[in-house]
Amino acid sequence: MNIAVIGAGYVGLISSVCYAEIGHQVVGLDLDPDKIQKLNRFVSPIYEPGLEELLEKHITGGRLKFTDSYEEAIPMADVIVIAVGTPSQANGMADISFVEGAALSSIPYLKKQAVLVIKSTVPVGTGDHVEALIRDRISPDYGIEVVSNPEFLREGTAIYDTFHGDRIVIGANRDSAGETVRRLHEPLGIPIVMTDRRSSEMIKYASNAFLATKISFINEIANLCEMLDANVENVSEGMGLDKRIGNQFLKAGIGYGGSCFPKDTNALIQIAGNMQYDFELLRSVVKVNEKQQTGILRKAKAYYGSLQGLKFAVLGLAFKPNTDDMREAPSIRVIEQLVNEEAEVVAYDPVAMDKAPQWLHPATQYAGSWEEAIQDADGVFLLTDWEEFKQIDLRKLRSLMKRPAMFDGRNCFKLSAAESAGLDYVSVGRPAVRKTVQPVG
Numbered sequence: 280m281n282i283a284v285i286g287a288g289y290v291g292l293i294s295s296v297c298y299a300e301i302g303h304q305v306v307g308l309d310l311d312p313d314k315i316q317k318l319n320r321f322v323s324p325i326y327e328p329g330l331e332e333l334l335e336k337h338i339t340g341g342r343l344k345f346t347d348s349y350e351e352a353i354p355m356a357d358v359i360v361i362a363v364g365t366p367s368q369a370n371g372m373a374d375i376s377f378v379e380g381a382a383l384s385s386i387p388y389l390k391k392q393a394v395l396v397i398k399s400t401v402p403v404g405t406g407d408h409v410e411a412l413i414r415d416r417i418s419p420d421y422g423i424e425v426v427s428n429p430e431f432l433r434e435g436t437a438i439y440d441t442f443h444g445d446r447i448v449i450g451a452n453r454d455s456a457g458e459t460v461r462r463l464h465e466p467l468g469i470p471i472v473m474t475d476r477r478s479s480e481m482i483k484y485a486s487n488a489f490l491a492t493k494i495s496f497i498n499e500i501a502n503l504c505e506m507l508d509a510n511v512e513n514v515s516e517g518m519g520l521d522k523r524i525g526n527q528f529l530k531a532g533i534g535y536g537g538s539c540f541p542k543d544t545n546a547l548i549q550i551a552g553n554m555q556y557d558f559e560l561l562r563s564v565v566k567v568n569e570k571q572q573t574g575i576l577r578k579a580k581a582y583y584g585s586l587q588g589l590k591f592a593v594l595g596l597a598f599k600p601n602t603d604d605m606r607e608a609p610s611i612r613v614i615e616q617l618v619n620e621e622a623e624v625v626a627y628d629p630v631a632m633d634k635a636p637q638w639l640h641p642a643t644q645y646a647g648s649w650e651e652a653i654q655d656a657d658g659v660f661l662l663t664d665w666e667e668f669k670q671i672d673l674r675k676l677r678s679l680m681k682r683p684a685m686f687d688g689r690n691c692f693k694l695s696a697a698e699s700a701g702l703d704y705v706s707v708g709r710p711a712v713r714k715t716v717q718p719v720g
């Protein structure tokens with residue numbers, strides 16, 4: 280099939296290379312000419328394992344190209360996939376203006392019957408709205424059907440997730456359009472759920488909200504574990520073995536970040552609010568997450584008394600490992616508060632160093648390695664569970680620091696390893712090593 284993918288961000292880029300990989304002819308379209316130039320030189324504007332290899336393979340192989348011209352991308356397309364951003368508005372609701380813009384910009388260049396797939400995460404009813412928006416503008420010679428096909432990939436494992444996802448959801452109000460989108464995805468060999476458009480849009484929000492709920496739930500349990508001298512890792516393991524609960528998304532930590540859970544939970548609360556429905560559970564999930572992101576600072580304050588004048592290394596800036604995405608990363612808030620407490624901050628991340636300065640407090644200093652960051656530090660905050668950090672030799676770390684204290688927001692180390700390295704070690708939902716700190720109150 281001929282596919283046009285609008286939006287060359289995390290989702291659009293991964294979709295483009297993966298559709299090419301399963302044999303389709305793909306044109307990726309983005310309004311940002313710098314992105315397009317880079318992409319056509321096989322340079323990815325984002326860090327995502329395996330992406331550049333697939334870009335090169337399919338651009339040189341002739342199945343994939345990128346353009347900033349609708350005129351070039353749309354006329355040949357059997358399927359137009361919209362994968363543009365849907366950022367939060369001030370009230371939490373998703374802003375669908377980029378989706379509307381992409382749909383409206385495509386219409387003048389339609390030269391045949393096509394299916395318009397909305398892959399962006401959009402409020403329930405957006406498919407209906409877009410269909411109404413374009414209906415009057417389409418030439419009577421060509422039809423266009425709007426289909427919902429939400430994306431479930433995770434950053435950092437996006438290509439793997441595309442080929443090994445648990446399900447593909449297709450929401451269509453007409454069988455023929457749904458069937459086209461089903462055939463597009465069939466080569467992936469993943470179970471396909473066919474449903475109506477509104478239910479499909481809801482599946483996406485409900486899935487992200489549920490995963491966020493699991494994380495906030497386990498973080499609340501972790502906070503209780505700290506007070507009751509239990510260990511949340513053991514609790515998660517014991518809970519997760521129950522198949523009805525499942526062991527995924529039960530890792531306690533510094534709270535969820537990223538471009539989607541925070542945005543999509545707030546959007547669903549607002550979607551409910553628009554129907555005069557108070558989604559109380561989800562409001563609590565968001566509140567618990569906000570509290571969790573700064574819990575690590577409360578622990579540090581309890582440990583040091585005051586943070587003023589102290590020097591801290593912050594290891595891990597991206598919201599999760601294997602990505603350079605800084606959107607809603609817990610590091611942003613933690614560093615801001617450290618600077619507000621008049622502490623000195625030296626930050627390091629294995630891949631997010633280029634993007635980080637746009638997001639972090641201007642007083643942040645940067646180091647070229649974790650060793651450099653912790654030099655003479657009074658403490659370390661570990662905020663992203665990069666493999667590189669999990670491999671740190673804690674004895675070496677201790678020897679480079681002024682005061683050997685680590686605040687680990689990701690439970691990267693065994694308590695016994697911290698103990699034998701002689702480190703004061705405060706993690707999440709586990710007893711503090713040396714017990715020099717108070718539990719979160």
Ligand SMILES: NC(=O)C1=CN([C@@H]2O[C@H](COP(=O)(O)OP(=O)(O)OC[C@H]3O[C@@H](n4cnc5c(N)ncnc54)[C@H](O)[C@@H]3O)[C@@H](O)[C@H]2O)C=CC1
Nearest residue numbers: 286287288289290309310363364365377380381399400430
């Ligand atoms: N990032 C992720 O892991 C996931 C994101 N999603 C959803 O997918 C959507 C896209 O997210 P990301 O890829 O992260 O966004 P992004 O911000 O990385 O990329 C969006 C791209 O669209 C381009 N764009 C905006 N308006 C355009 C237009 N009218 N024509 C052409 N290009 C245009 C922008 O220049 C940008 O490159 C959002 O709705 C998001 O919620 C869903 C699943 C996973």
Ligand SMILES: O=C(O)[C@H]1O[C@H](OP(=O)(O)OP(=O)(O)OC[C@H]2O[C@@H](n3ccc(=O)[nH]c3=O)[C@H](O)[C@@H]2O)[C@H](O)[C@@H](O)[C@@H]1O
Nearest residue numbers: 430431432433434528529530532534535536537539598599
């Ligand atoms: O809609 C989206 O954008 C995507 O949002 C998430 O994917 P992503 O945000 O890339 O990453 P996750 O692996 O889900 O992690 C999100 C956040 O939760 C945190 N997390 C995750 C799992 C866990 O057990 N504990 C935990 O704190 C991570 O550290 C991270 O900050 C979903 O997992 C994807 O299915 C979805 O497509």
